[in-house]
Amino acid sequence: MLKDYGLEGHSWFKRLYKHRVKWSTALNNEYFSACILSSQRSESTNHAIGFQASKTTSVTAFFGIFESTVKRWRSEEERKEFNGIRSTPISVYPLTDLLLHVSQVYIVELFRIFEKEFALAMRTRATILPVDDPLLVYRVQPAVSEEGPHHVTYDCSNQLIECTCRNLQVMGMFCNHIIRVFHMPSVGEITSRYILRRWTKFSKTAVWERLLPSDIRRSVANDAINWHRLMLIATNHLITKCHNVVEARTIFEKLCVKANEEV
Structure with missing residues (x-):
């Protein structure tokens, strides 16, 4: 478009094109x-709060809605x-070693996503491609689908894997091809x-462990005050x-002297 419409010298379009990764999926x-x-x-915020409030809702009423939400x-x-x-989440499939490990690590919602990808993986065909490389390259094709094939590169020795669908990079979850x-x-x-x-069950625990030392210092200072x-x-x-x-007064004075000595 920049070339077709002669916009190479337009500063706004040049800047927009420079940041195309941020807006082009x-x-x-x-x-x-x-x-x-x-x-x-x-949209999710409006769905959670907006349906209870309107433009005539007072600040006090809105705060009550917000607090209850x-x-x-x-x-x-x-x-x-x-x-x-x-x-441990219940699966419709027999808990293989891989599914069992995922159920023990991931939260339930992510386990369900993985389970769907697991089901899709059962409907694909994987063919190893001959390449002059220590890495293994597989061509993964859905058995009944118009979707094209994807290529998965697997390094067994270093446990490195990558798929051309890039779902692992975008979502942080394995795709059905992998x-x-x-x-x-x-x-x-x-x-x-x-x-x-x-995505793990212990994500909040890790955050608290990381923040604990600073929280302890703050709590000690606040407790002293x-x-x-x-x-x-x-x-x-x-x-x-x-x-x-x-x-x-005599009793109180004696207690103060005794407390001072013990402290």
């Missing part, structure tokens, strides 16, 4: 996006996390380099009780 298959489109976040989200998240960590190739040498476990932490404030209040109340009674 045909060119961004090298980058992780989880298959999320730019409008999906706002957040509580519902957190409750649902805690329930899913509890069930996901302490249970799963089909894994059946050839009976691979029963996904190597750790291909397991995105964000709160403790100091509470002790001042408690001591002030005790002094107020004692100030009119000589015997009580």
